[in-house]
Amino acid sequence: MKIKNTKTRVMRVILYVVLIALALVMLVPFVWMLSASFKLDKDVFIFPIEWIPKNPRWRNYVDIWSKIPLMKFVVNTVKLTLIVTFLQLLTSSFAAYAFAKLDFKGKDTLFLAYIATIAVPWQVYMVPQFMMMRSMGLADTHLAIICLQAFSAFGVFMMKQFYEGIPSELCEAARIDGMNEYQIWYQIMLPLSKPSLSTLTIFTFVNTWNDFLGPLIYLTTESKKTLQLGLRMFISQFGSEYGLIMAASVLSLIPVLIVFLSLQKYFVEGVAASGVKG
Amino acid sequence: MGKKTIDPALVQSKLSVWEPRLAELQRQAEAETDPKKKLKLGKQVDRTRDKIRQIKTGERFSRQTKRDMVAYSFILPNFIGFAVFTLGPVIFAFVLAFLKWDGNSPMEFAGFGNFALMIGNTRFLASLRNTVIYCVATVPLTLAVALGLAVLLNQKIKGRNFFRTVSFFPYVASLVAVAAVWNMLFSPAKSGPINMVLYSLGVAAKSLPKWSADKDWVMFTVVLFSVWKNMGYYMVIYLAGLQGVNGELYEACALDGANTWQRFWYITLPQLRPTTFFVTIMLTINCFKVYDIVYMLAGGSVGVLNESAIVLVYHIYEEAFRNWNLGYASAVAMVLFLMVLAITLVQFRGEKKYAN
Known part of the structure; x- marks a missing residue:
């Protein structure tokens, strides 16, 4: 019984990892959109991506x-x-x-x-x-x-x-x-x-x-x-x-x-x- | 109403027609063994009886007529709009495919001339090819992802509603907006975010894909985008289908010691066959109708599609509203219609099969 429990627990963890990965794929474009909407044009394509702009540009x-x-x-x-x-x-x-x-x-x-x-x-x-x-x-x-x-x-x-x-x-x-x-x-x-x-x-x-x-x-x-x-x-x-x-x-x-x-x-x-x- | 004088002679002459008819119908209904036909005859008997009652009382409208009028009043508001703006144009479309018309000068009969023109038109052939390629790639991919997601999200997990909402949101999000993000994320330049990620993962700078700017990659980009955007919708249909799967089957299966994969393969998948069938058909039809996704991802700033990305609906649009070849555009529309019709007929046959 104990083995089965560990096994189900591992399965659960894998399930959540997969789901979170999928949710990220679905969400990243929207988050990127939101983040870019607060940036200067020249900062939009800076890599690595700055998800939360330091000086959010509300002016946009x-x-x-x-x-x-x-x-x-x-x-x-x-x-x-x-x-x-x-x-x-x-x-x-x-x-x-x-x-x-x-x-x-x-x-x-x-x-x-x-x-x-x-x-x-x-x-x-x-x-x-x-x-x-x-x-x-x-x-x-x-x-x-x-x-x-x-x-x-x-x-x-x-x-x-x-x-x-x-x-x-x-x-x-x-x-x-x-x-x-x-x-x-x-x-x-x-x-x-x-x-x-x-x-x-x-x-x-x-x-x-x-x-x-x-x-x-x-x-x-x-x-x-x-x-x-x-x-x-x-x-x-x-x-x-x-x-x-x-x-x-x-x-x-x-x-x-x-x-x-x-x-x-x-x-x-x-x-x-x-x-x-x- | 109903206050007019009753002429007994007229009533008698009418009754002499209707009463034998009623007797005949009643006899038929008695003799009929097929329950469906019996029900139908029963309804006719009721109508006839109603008619006789109306003759006897001298009312202007029988009860059934009144009932009919109430029913029509329910349907009319929708039907007028539907008949004028949908039914009419649909019929007109079939006629227009055989005419030559630029919208201003009088129409001329063209026979199959419009269809002959299509065969020699490279843009038509390219659009037909691209549409088919798009369908063949998008349908199985979307189907697989939607099914997988639905099965995962049908289990009792924390945050299930959150995950469902997140997967469905791209479907309802405005295409112009999300296409704008994709065009930036998948920018063909080396500095595009996706290309930067690929570069930092070790892809050589000169072999980075140019996505929608490359004629060999453009359809791939479009397919990727439409799977991402639309899979949430088909996932919901699968979720609805999963709710119809009999839970006892899983219990029996668990008693037999089946593992998760076997449960999926031997119970979930076969039980979902009608849903899969329906989703495939819907997806294929929707793929044939593709236009705006391609227009926004591959059309550039002017919105003109070249032969590596042109699709059927775009070809209809450009011929009708840019070149004003209305007859020809309708003929192309007929090709689209025939493709959709073929799929629909398959669906009808399949539905009969699954109904049992």
Whole structure:
């Protein structure tokens, strides 16, 4: 028994060493980013790496706001992300309720239309979609980005999978109690679907916040651009201002970090329950 | 509603149509042995009965119609957006692949002309080759790392949530920001941090890799980056899969004296087969769609990819939005679609297999 204990203990130690090594691989780029954001450009590449700068240069975080219209980019991105996430959650869970719990004419055909387009990547139809938006006068508007992101088939599919796991008896009981379908959706289904709503929030928020190709195609006026486009523009214009680039990058990561950390406890559960795993 | 006068003759004539229909359906439902079909017939019986009730009471809408309308009201907000901005363009994309159009002058029919153009286009061929290379390298690597990580993080260890969060974070982090860090860390210059580490480990100065600046190393750099960035997501899917593995199997296995490796090989891996299958498919599809990673790592400051790094989606982008060959770009998009479709069909067949 004693031998076995030593053996398991050795295994444990190895396990932790491996995990810590992996965590370092994942984290080092972020730590390096943070460290470089407090340095002068000429100090960024000094070797051996000075992880904690002796004279942290806070100025980088001040200068970046005047170097590019960063505030404008942030406001644009926050606006787009909030609207898209809200619309996506609302319309998807609304439609998914009908697909999962109601019986109506044409249900299978309608759902097939959703399923069929899940298999078609956006990149396949981005060209005709752009031409269509342009003919509707939506090119170079934020509305185009909203329309593009807010009505994905994926959201409906995911929510439907989750709702199907909720017993129909619950809805039946509510109907007998005199609730109408809208009340059932609002008072019973929504409170129960926190895990999958959180998962969908993370996905939608992150996708919209980080989206690059969509805004790249649609937004041409500088004052309408998003943070990602602005950041990229800054990098290509001032490629050697490493400290400033890193400061801007750190700023662009903060909102995603907050959303992710506050919702992540639902995440594994949500992925499992929504059948994203297949 | 429903307050209109009922014409008895009209009701009778309608009922004479619907009542025999109901009787016929009921007979069929009785005789049917297949439970699935029986259920379907049962629903039809209910609908017919409802219809008859509506005729008798003279209401404008039957109960089912009302129910249908409630259901449509749930679907409509999403469906309008979906139909206009997704379904429409998808259909348009298939048509556009056979047209010649620059966006301003009238469209011309081109038949398979766009597809013929692709064969002679070196940029198309290079993009197809690079996309396939990228997939072949990225899929197995990501799969292995994600699985390993999930198995490690599924055990009862201290700081499990911390490790999970850390592994997942690169996936949600903004690509522009992390790509900027990578470009600095993997700077082709000798002074780049990674190259300095390699140098201090004894790699000769002139054989230090030039990473994304070297046409032989660029795809390697891209693959390395995307494994690092995306493995956390697939790890979460594996974690979800691991929660479905029956714990009793491990107990039985421990009684038989199996070691950790045997447990992994004979229980975890076979039990995870449906998950592995799903992850492989998702990964492959996502790899076909790669664009922004390559654009940011290999595009330089102007964002133009040369033939050592061009991928399919970039080729679509440049042809459509730089050269305005919209028909040709859509034809290339069809190639992308067919590749994804092939993978999806494999998935459908696999799902049927694993459903049992």
